Amino acid sequence: MLAAYATGTGGDDLLANLEVGEREIPAPPRGFVRLAVLAATLNHHDLWTLQGVGVPPSSFPRTLGCDVAGRVESYGPDTPPSLPVGSEVVAHAVVTCGVCDACLGPDETLCRRFALLTEGPYEGTLAEYCVVPAQNLFPIPAGLSPEQAACLPTAYLTAYRMLFNKGGLRPGGTVLIQGAGGGLSTAAEILALAAGLRVIVASRSRSKREAALGRGVHHAVATGSEEVSEVLALTAGEGVDVVLESVGEATWAASLRVLRRGGAVVVAGATSGADPPSDLRRVFWRQLRVLGSMMGTRAEFRSLLQMVEATRVHPLIDSVFPLSDAGAAFSRLEAGELAGKLVVKVS
Numbered sequence: 001m002l003a004a005y006a007t008g009t010g011g012d013d014l015l016a017n018l019e020v021g022e023r024e025i026p027a028p029p030r031g032f033v034r035l036a037v038l039a040a041t042l043n044h045h046d047l048w049t050l051q052g053v054g055v056p057p058s059s060f061p062r063t064l065g066c067d068v069a070g071r072v073e074s075y076g077p078d079t080p081p082s083l084p085v086g087s088e089v090v091a092h093a094v095v096t097c098g099v100c101d102a103c104l105g106p107d108e109t110l111c112r113r114f115a116l117l118t119e120g121p122y123e124g125t126l127a128e129y130c131v132v133p134a135q136n137l138f139p140i141p142a143g144l145s146p147e148q149a150a151c152l153p154t155a156y157l158t159a160y161r162m163l164f165n166k167g168g169l170r171p172g173g174t175v176l177i178q179g180a181g182g183g184l185s186t187a188a189e190i191l192a193l194a195a196g197l198r199v200i201v202a203s204r205s206r207s208k209r210e211a212a213l214g215r216g217v218h219h220a221v222a223t224g225s226e227e228v229s230e231v232l233a234l235t236a237g238e239g240v241d242v243v244l245e246s247v248g249e250a251t252w253a254a255s256l257r258v259l260r261r262g263g264a265v266v267v268a269g270a271t272s273g274a275d276p277p278s279d280l281r282r283v284f285w286r287q288l289r290v291l292g293s294m295m296g297t298r299a300e301f302r303s304l305l306q307m308v309e310a311t312r313v314h315p316l317i318d319s320v321f322p323l324s325d326a327g328a329a330f331s332r333l334e335a336g337e338l339a340g341k342l343v344v345k346v347s
């Protein structure tokens, strides 16, 4: 089968580690199911894999990609079908052990064996076929194409948990999203607007701010020296309820300064660096909450799919590439000038 896979990691040119070529069709083990892939999407996680983050050097070649919409083809031995063969499905991208205290409790993302598809022993989804846990299958929400559904498992689930679980936001609340245009930030915009939140985005780029306003966000402010005063002016001096932070060093100081007393900054990334000044006096004096967030549970993924169906929102797609041209999609991801998700259409 054709697949986009990493042949190794590191070096000056990450994409030199990427190959699009033939690999063996995977056989589903017990508890797993093979999907004929219809669409998969790219995430920053795939660039981390090419950098060597979280993957042992011995584990290559390794098919990339965490997100998939596909057609159910065959189940592993002794595996009761969760959905009929031939169903069009979207797969939750998180794999956990299923037996530890975390897995038996309310939040299996705390499992010590937590992995995404493409990590540990699991191959990825940027291929003609992939293998995922049978219990991770969900029907594609009504009204969504496979290309749109494949956007949901990583970016949209991460945004959903940051907004509504970790951030605890409810209709009428105010959120600042650091960064605009990428898969996660556009997912957060779309879900926040659908939930009746007041949405402010911050970006260095004028064109990205204008594009966000065109998508319906309430305010777009320039990242930098004026950001804090502008956000405070927009919130009558109070500050926002929640900041969604995935930029890191470049925006952290502002993120702490735009929060209302008792507000929360929810962190799910650090693309500009991971060691910002901590400003602890501000954290305790204003009783700020700093909350890490990572993907989401199966229950949250189900709720996300129900929300997408009920609100009729559509994930924002930047562009669609054929699998044979996955290298061009990776070049675009690395360049970072995105407006939504990068989709690879397989069949």
Ligand SMILES: [Zn+2]
Pocket: 096, 097, 098, 099, 100, 101, 102, 103, 111, 112, 113
């Ligand atoms: Zn577990």
